[in-house]
Amino acid sequence: MTRWIAGIGVALAMAGTCELQASEFSDKIQASFDAGNPKPTKIFKLRDQVEVHYFAPTQPIESGNNPAFVYIHGGGWRGGNPKGSYRWCRYLAEHGVSVFTIRYQRANEKKGIKPIQCVKDAKTAMRWVRANAKKFGINPDKIAVAGNSAGGHLATALVTIKNYTDAGDDLSVSCRPDLLLLASPVIDNGPGGYGNGHPTTKQADYRVKGFWRDFSPIHNLNKNLPDSFVIMGDEDPLIRVVSVELFGQAVAESSSEFEWWVFPGKGHGLFSSKESYLTPELMHIFYRWHVFLAKHEYLPAPLSAGDEVQTLVEKKN
Template sequence: MKVKHILILAFILIVAGKSFSQQQIVYKQIDSIKLVMELHRPESMDFNKEYPAMVFFFGGGWNKGTIKQFEPHAKYFSKRGMVCFLVDYRVRERHHTTPIESLKDAKSAIRYIKEHASEFQIDTSKIVASGASAGGQLAAATALISDYNETSDDVSINCKPNALVLFNPAIDNGPAGVGYNKIGDAYKNFSPLHNIEKGAPPTILFLGTNDYLIPVETVKYYQTVMQKVGSTCELHLYEGKKHGFFNYNKFENYRDTIIHTDNFLVSLGYLDPESKVKIE
């Protein structure tokens, strides 16, 4: 093993203090608040190779939530050959913050990952942002929203991901959407639906037709606007399913959305179609 690679491995292990394949890393500190991301790596990695990455943001209305929500997804996609990150961010119940701070943290997380891409062995042209509900809004906003950057961030590092995987995302934050009561007129520069432009990354979107927060008409309109600007937006509707239908505890739905996501990432050239693994 080359000296450079030994040093990289030592850096990761020292920072994380955990097993090689799963670690927690502090990516940001605001006063006494330390924000972490949990890293899930493929068990066997070629130190001369770069890997695609997937960054997950939990749901919870920008009020609460846990990185454990997407742990099954991270375990699956790390087995498929991706470096996966479960990102903690500031929420109202724990940090007395607004959705604006949540978005700043999401952007900081992706910038941190890109800044340390060589240590993580990441191909920065193949970074996928994913999330559910408010976390889906954050994932989409890192790609579409130019405002709300942390003053301590190096904004020369582009925080935009290359693809999006969104589960019942709160993509409309306008007066008729989700979160307007928290951000008011800031929605004009916060809401993904209101800021879709040419160059928006390819997206796959999942929604249950009985979702009490996200109307089917909203995601269909989002898809229409994405297509108008020339971007891929693959939409999967689940008849009669409610908000959070895709979580691991609803295994058949979880499995189906994993299959569609896997096929989507294969279509982008991020995953090897011949290296499928069991969904469990």
Template sequence: MNKIMFRWCAVWIAALSVSAAAQTWDPPVGHRVTYKNVDGRELGLWILEPKDVGARDYAAERPAVLLIHGGGWVNGAPGVHNDQAKAVAAHGAVAILLQYRLLAANSHEEPRICVEDTKSAMRWIRRHASELHLDAKKIAAGGSSAGGYNAAFAAVAAGWDDPQDDLRVSARPGALVLLNPALDVHYASNLFHHDEKLSPMSYVNKDVPPMLIMSGSDDPVIHADVLRRYAAQLKAAGVRCELHIYPGQVHSFYKKEPYLSETNALMVEFLYSLGFVYR
């Protein structure tokens, strides 16, 4: 795939937010653990334990949801999805926020390292499921924009694995909850030849996990019609795909009310239907 095009897309995604220099990020909720050492850095996961729901025994195996921030692969931070993590934990699942390596703003790289770290995190969670009292078969992943790409790539595509990972441990999430996800990295231009293997949207088969997509009708980056076509293709293949397009809304619409509450409620309802959260 043309690397310049990939970075061009990333600039578009990042440009829709406040610049990284001016942006402030809330500290991530939960307690921190290191899931990986790479390039002299310790990368972290922030684990938010669930609140009690009724009389359920949370010493037993619990579901988990890994949440992955966006930012065009060049900025962003784990605390971006604090509100989503709190919503998940309020309904009995363990919410986990991901820190992953970012690309340099002036680089021409593809987001290989971002996906590698996402897959490493999924494998770390599964390897430690017993000590964390998790159900290794009920680990979902979600994210916004570039983070949605990372989650979806881990779910549907092979490759971009860290050479240090134990590939016998699956990095595939059992469900996806995606906010304005960059599922098609070619959405921004028709001027470049591309490698379809790098677009999660190129993978349509019965093995794609159940998926919830929430996006805005007027998002200039993640085109609603592209998402509609993808959802229709997945349904035709027998995959459960719920698509919610919010009229008049643009990129990152979910960060403001009433959409924050609405999208969180949809996320919880979808995960509940799959047994990944409780009421």
């Protein structure tokens, strides 16, 4: 049954307060994040500069058949690293999920490393996780992938981009996620989009101009998209709202669920941690992700949250 939980063409309701009051959920995640930046259980090196960082669940939800969560960091394909997601990875592991986060080669124009390589690395890492499912006691058909910004592009590329696969990959192992969670994903790389003429700096950025047609997720949609969740700011300068709508329509046409939440008045930096490691925006993103994962039986339901968690973001309907 097609489920469309988002739309376009209606005004957003004004959000409530951005201040988080005490609630069971906020107290629980705050306590986890306050415990300091953790270290992965183990780091697996797949090839040069490509790693999978693993966080073992404290107590698996389902022994031998556990759900898994893979996180891909953002940074414009040129920056970022997995450490920024370590606290969130630990939080999920504390709730019984097997968690992985990916380190991919960062694009570097001077060294001739294009964003294409980031796609190849993400596919390799995802296939590695699924191929080693038995080793980690996870269900190979229950792997959620999340990503923010350029990491959201790479997560979406796993289900849309057919080209750009490393020669060493085992193509009999699928790189398709079973669930997709995206935050401020730069999924439109067409003319004028991110990396292809978008004025992200004083000079327009044309890094993907020569190969955008088979690199841009929104231009390579198909009828095999998984249940997907998108969260973004309605004033994000890097993401065209119509692109998210087109992606949502394609998800619905795949007979999958699409859920779309927005932060009124917010731009692209929802994952920024300049002020603190757990901003109100991050608190709400993690809550929505927890709810979505619980809905699909990857996690137990989250603890109750106060009205302030419900009102910072508004669903398009």
